[in-house]
Amino acid sequence: MNETLSKIGEREILNRLKRFMDEGQIDDDTALLKNKNQDLLINTDLLVEGVHFNDQTMSAKDIGWKAITSNVSDLAASGLNEMVAISVGLVAPASTKWDWVEKVYEGMEQALHQYGGKLTGGDCSNGNQKMLSITAIGTLGPLRLHRSNASPGDCLVTSGSHGLSRLGFALLVSEKIMNLKNLPYPLQSKAIQAHQRPHPAIKALKALEESKPNYLPWRAGGTDSSDGLLEAIKNLCISSGCRAVINPLKLPRAEGWPKGTLWDEWCLNGGEDYELVISLPEVWANEWIKAIPNASKIGRIEEGLPQVIWENGKEVNGENLTSKFIHF
């Protein structure tokens, strides 16, 4: 029990911490708080300088915006009805300029203005490294989305395209991978926007709720793709004890997205996409896709050991990738 955290890895760290938690709450990013007449969702997200953001890729306002919206995305992926409150822990070196702090809060304010909820205070402290800890609280809507609620026979649907944020990051740090600067300007611009100013899939969630056929129960498996599409599907499989079959022709690529292995890998493993990844009955899936044009079927859920495979039976894996989103 004396290994380092980097050796254990994030998934196993969370797995080991399960025994300290309320049953089942670590399977989703978000916890449910049973309350008199009104159930609340609660979620904490960390943003650490050098791990989740840096000066090259994100302005202080962007950091504030993303701190809030990534939390809203987690709550959306659990069935958020309405945002209630945000509590903020801010660590920064004593040499940090006030201007930076102010801009972070302005970015948060912009996001709260758009997505609701009020800032209720928090704490600040000196530290070596800039860090934001955001705890978001919201009320639960009619559909409690769980990673563990995927079921064999379901369609696998996502609310939008994937990989844009990763492309945006590559553009911002001028990654020397491909001749990215030759990409069409609208795609570049959309990618940078997706990286710096992501939008949680709140509209897609409302449409999901409204499109449920009356005769179906309120049951769907769901998560968001903040850690990447493949990671989201894997988590659904692990929590639900099913396997997912993905159609490579139906990867949710953005408009104008180039062809090629790296591009597909960014679509699968780019991360920070903040779309919903939902496992649900086909009739419901069809209604949802009608309501949300960006949504698309990407595969299906079957009985089997928890893994993600292509139509040809080969495992979908990202082991050749250097993901930014392994936090240990």
Add this chain to the structure above:
Amino acid sequence: MNETLSKIGEREILNRLKRFMDEGQIDDDTALLKNKNQDLLINTDLLVEGVHFNDQTMSAKDIGWKAITSNVSDLAASGLNEMVAISVGLVAPASTKWDWVEKVYEGMEQALHQYGGKLTGGDCSNGNQKMLSITAIGTLGPLRLHRSNASPGDCLVTSGSHGLSRLGFALLVSEKIMNLKNLPYPLQSKAIQAHQRPHPAIKALKALEESKPNYLPWRAGGTDSSDGLLEAIKNLCISSGCRAVINPLKLPRAEGWPKGTLWDEWCLNGGEDYELVISLPEVWANEWIKAIPNASKIGRIEEGLPQVIWENGKEVNGENLTSKFIHF
């Protein structure tokens, strides 16, 4: 607006952040969340390695314990009825041993076992410096304590002695200030305990509620002394627009506490004492002190500019002190 945070100082940072917050919520550490039929208190506290703890003074279990109990203390100082939930953000270098993380969570578990509330999950991330961000949620009891509710004519009462935690710290790091090792063993032991395993004043809060004379309204000014007794009284004065008069003979010294300027300074400015500091009508104060033998009157609240003065009119200040509790 381009000064550094260390130049601005913590109080002014919080002051400047007020405009982003819900009205009045930065005056107390804790925010109130209006909810259907049940109001909730919410509070975030940061513990940063090298600022709030280090390996010399605190074991991993102690850190976990203190992370929870300092939060419970903040909620108690706002009128907590019952703890509900704790959400944890944990940052640690990738080289950190799993054992350390596990022990932190065991310490949190011990504290939750004693004070209630469940761990609902959270987030973890790699970072240069160990850091815990704890957000605690609890229900509000009958008495909403506010820093801004002190009123001229009130007695100033605290639930227990002050300075022990500071002495414990001095003993643990072998500070070369005085011949501390000659202190009676029970005082040393109590001081180390106070530093490593503080207890929030939950019993004192319940007694405060139960001792209110029926004819008095539910109005008392209150805070906890986690940042030191003088800081707590100053905050009451600033938020309430009154001044406090302190009786030097009635400083809340622990049993066996030596005489002397430094000792009085530790009592006033040691910090991390986690007692309640309450401003309330004298009849209520008398009833409370009967119920809680450690509680004592230390002074009174008067009309006047917000400051803390001795009986002789001189300002009580801590400017000669190097406080550990200035976080910027």
